[in-house]
Amino acid sequence: xxxxxxxxxxLLVFLVISTVIAILxxxxxxxxxxxxxxRFFAFETVLLLILLNSTAWFQHPFALLQVFSWILxxxxxxxxxxxxxxxxxxxxxRGKIEDTTRLVTQGAYCYIRHPLYASLLLFGAGALxxxxxxxxxxLFIALAAFLIAAARIEEAENLQHFGSEYxxxxxxxxxxxxxxx
Numbered sequence: 142x143x144x145x146x147x148x149x150x151x152l153l154v155f156l157v158i159s160t161v162i163a164i165l166x167x168x169x170x171x172x173x174x175x176x177x178x179x180r181f182f183a184f185e186t187v188l189l190l191i192l193l194n195s196t197a198w199f200q201h202p203f204a205l206l207q208v209f210s211w212i213l214x215x216x217x218x219x220x221x222x223x224x225x226x227x228x229x230x231x232x233x234x235r236g237k238i239e240d241t242t243r244l245v246t247q248g249a250y251c252y253i254r255h256p257l258y259a260s261l262l263l264f265g266a267g268a269l270x271x272x273x274x275x276x277x278x279x280l281f282i283a284l285a286a287f288l289i290a291a292a293r294i295e296e297a298e299n300l301q302h303f304g305s306e307y308x309x310x311x312x313x314x315x316x317x318x319x320x321x322x
Contacts (some may be wrong), residue, residue, distance in 0.1 A: 151192045158188055176295035183261055183287040190268040190280050197272035204276040207268045213267035217260045223249055224256035244303045246310055254296070254310070258288045260319040292316055 169177025
């Protein structure tokens, strides 16, 4: 998939994957007041970044930007696996992974409130660096905006669910980047 050069094939891949994402996100797409609404657009933006830069993913594999890109992509994968593991084991979800019964404050969650969104941000940055252009930079900025919107709404949901425990947690942690944002 990453070496897709033909525009028609890229469009087909986009439509197929977008349809799957839309089906999985359908309940959220009807309500812009839930975090899943903006998360859908974040996923779509990442998909566009991947497809836009798909021909450059394996060109010049040892160029500095390519090496840095792969480091970001690997970091994204590690952070996502770590975040999902903690939500499953410590969060004790009721059904879906995001329906946790306990507030997770260990591991990456000790430093940032949204490791999974941070993982998407790292992934987007890695995809951006595959072939930097004005279009890919605009998509990355849109990705960041969608993730910030999703995180803010999710925080309001968490405040309702966890109350003062989440308020205290917010005072001790940053949204995506430890000690920064």
